[in-house]
Amino acid sequence: MMDKSMAIRHFLQFSDFSTEEHEWIFQRAGVIKRKFKNYEKYHPLADRTLAMIFEKASTRTRVSFEAGMYQLGGSVVHLTTGDSQLGRAEPIEDSAKVISRMVDLVMIRTFGQDKIERFAEHSRVPVINGLTNEFHPCQILADIFTYIEHRGSIKGRVVAWVGDGNNMANTWLQAAELLGFTVHVSTPTGYEVDQDIAGIRSSDSYKVFKDPMEACRGADLVTTDVWTSMGFEAENEERRKAFADWCVDTDMMRVARPDALFMHCLPAHRGEEVEADVIDGPQSVVWDEAENRMHVQKALMEFLLLGKVA
Numbered sequence: 355m356m357d358k359s360m361a362i363r364h365f366l367q368f369s370d371f372s373t374e375e376h377e378w379i380f381q382r383a384g385v386i387k388r389k390f391k392n393y394e395k396y397h398p399l400a401d402r403t404l405a406m407i408f409e410k411a412s413t414r415t416r417v418s419f420e421a422g423m424y425q426l427g428g429s430v431v432h433l434t435t436g437d438s439q440l441g442r443a444e445p446i447e448d449s450a451k452v453i454s455r456m457v458d459l460v461m462i463r464t465f466g467q468d469k470i471e472r473f474a475e476h477s478r479v480p481v482i483n484g485l486t487n488e489f490h491p492c493q494i495l496a497d498i499f500t501y502i503e504h505r506g507s508i509k510g511r512v513v514a515w516v517g518d519g520n521n522m523a524n525t526w527l528q529a530a531e532l533l534g535f536t537v538h539v540s541t542p543t544g545y546e547v548d549q550d551i552a553g554i555r556s557s558d559s560y561k562v563f564k565d566p567m568e569a570c571r572g573a574d575l576v577t578t579d580v581w582t583s584m585g586f587e588a589e590n591e592e593r594r595k596a597f598a599d600w601c602v603d604t605d606m607m608r609v610a611r612p613d614a615l616f617m618h619c620l621p622a623h624r625g626e627e628v629e630a631d632v633i634d635g636p637q638s639v640v641w642d643e644a645e646n647r648m649h650v651q652k653a654l655m656e657f658l659l660l661g662k663v664a
């Protein structure tokens with residue numbers, strides 16, 4: 355159970371944590387990763403249970419949360435829409451009240467952000483956003499931790515976002531505002547980022563470019579994502595046409611800084627949003643990014659359940 359003296363914190367979007375709290379998570383992720391690499395047993399969450407609710411498909415989020423929770427000494431319960439009453443219209447509020455009486459922590463991957471907010475409002479335990487239509491905060495935690503590992507602080511750096519103004523783009527914008535870097539955003543017309551949906555205060559931390567090549571010029575990190583996110587499959591054909599020029603290729607990487615990194619949250623579609631030569635090339639750190647999901651989420655779960663330990 356939660357320590358009753360602690361207020362419940364949720365991680366529903368990146369801006370739920372302060373700059374200083376994010377720095378804490380990155381530092382703890384490094385410590386926890388080293389323990390894992392050294393086969394050092396670390397069970398601060400013994401007897402704690404994480405419920406994972408998936409209303410959309412997943413590989414990385416499922417494996418990283420499940421393996422991570424076991425490694426911390428806890429256990430997990432895995433629920434999907436198809437195998438629970440969530441798929442049979444039990445109200446989200448009732449589900450939240452019931453599930454949160456039996457577990458210590460809940461991770462949800464769902465559609466609208468409003469759904470996870472309603473769940474959190476009725477939950478007795480912390481709730482983590484494992485991806486919504488609007489945000490993917492755990493992924494950006496992993497991406498920034500990966501950047502720090504390879505290049506040091508992201509403060510003052512330029513991140514080029516090439517592609518859809520989607521959940522990943524919105525979360526990069528929130529992170530830029532909190533951590534002091536700039537995002538160069540290039541999206542096709544009709545797929546722009548929306549400052550209100552992204553939940554940022556001003557446009558100071560991002561610049562919009564029509565031409566994806568210009569967004570990449572001088573960037574420290576180039577990143578992209580699928581043309582069609584989960585839940586938008588009906589728009590697939592239309593999007594394939596609109597996004598044809600938003601493919602990260604070697605020319606885009608060439609105009610970025612010589613030591614620029616390439617990131618993609620995965621799953622990727624080679625030949626669509628990224629050329630194989632880029633994602634499988636020397637500047638790509640996509641496998642580190644995927645692995646780091648587990649390390650940052652272990653730090654996140656530790657923080658939500660135990661606060662600042664050590």
Ligand code: CP
Pocket residue numbers: 411412413414415416485493619620621
């Ligand atoms: N990047 C990511 O969230 O991957 P999954 O959809 O496989 O969980």
Ligand code: NVA
Pocket residue numbers: 485486490520521522579580582583584619620621
């Ligand atoms: N934007 C993608 C990310 C997948 C991890 C989606 O929402 O489907």
